[in-house]
Amino acid sequence: MASLLNAINVKRKMLFEFEGAPYVCLDSDISTPTARGGQTLVRLKMRNLLNNAVFDKTFKAEDRFPEPDVVFVPASYLYSDADGSHFLDQESFETHTLTEAMLGDALDWLIEGTMLQIRKYNGNPIGLQLPQFVELDVKYTEPAVKGDSSSGSVTKDATLETGRVVRVPLFIKEGEKIKLTTETGEFAGRV
Template sequence: MPKINGNEIRPGNIIEHDGGLWIAVRTSHVKPGKGGAFAQVELKNIRDGRKLNERFRSADKVERVRLEQKDKQFLYETDGMLVFMDTETYEQTELPADILGDRRPFLQDGMTVVVEYYDEEALSATLPEKVTCEIVETEPVVKGQTAANSFKPAMLDNGVRVMVPPFVGSGEKIVVNTETFEYVERA
């Protein structure tokens, strides 16, 4: 794995530090009046979510980790485990359902998910940015209310509540952003 200087750490970089894998959440470069400059880096542990603030001088060397990304197709869920199939080798793998976190309800049959691996360990899974869902419950459409810049709550077929524009009614399909849980457009 390549070693980089402490002042080259950028947000999103994954480094090996103190025997664990950490992702850089925020970095700021500080030049104090006395002494050498350093990078103040906020780190988050990939495995357990702990946070850490660390100072790295330009002379400090850290291991930058590159994760291997594989496309996996979701097949089914069994006993709290999600079963995925590798799209190239057709090999099936089971991952815990909590690997998706709060985005789990947006997972649909046959959906292609990007799973990031470190060695052979699956660390994270990323859903597509936009998913089509159906509205099962919302307030009825009221004529003349479309000009106002207001939103109303709606319940989706996967049990997630989102805010939608007033012209969208029950039974309609909409596109939802899986990262922000916001309405994007009608499907």
């Protein structure tokens, strides 16, 4: 039997099962009552891992959730076509195809050969766990002009090899490889 998790112990990025579906906690807020006899409540901002719906729900502190049968399998990105995006499972060497709905904006960070993890629920692929950082080439960016920083703007737009547009410091040039965080899309440094 899977272990149960109390609502008060659910923290950011933890997985739990609610109403027969796997969820990930995006944020947790505990409110303790000021009056005697009041119940401690836990407000969870949570994402359904099957359909990516995000919503807030309030639970009693003692509400319990089973741990979902979610496993993370190492994989590499192969390619995308009309059928979906294809990934090679690094353990079984099977090819898994994920739909656009399962991926969200993940393709903005993926180039051929990118290592990541496929999220499987009850043995079936349901989504991806991207690496924390990715390294991508800058395909296009305006050259920095002397005096640009005087306007207070110290960043500019850069188009990456995947087509995603991000904000980068003025000193970044076309053709450079940069490191970005996949969670926020922020510039994390040069490579």
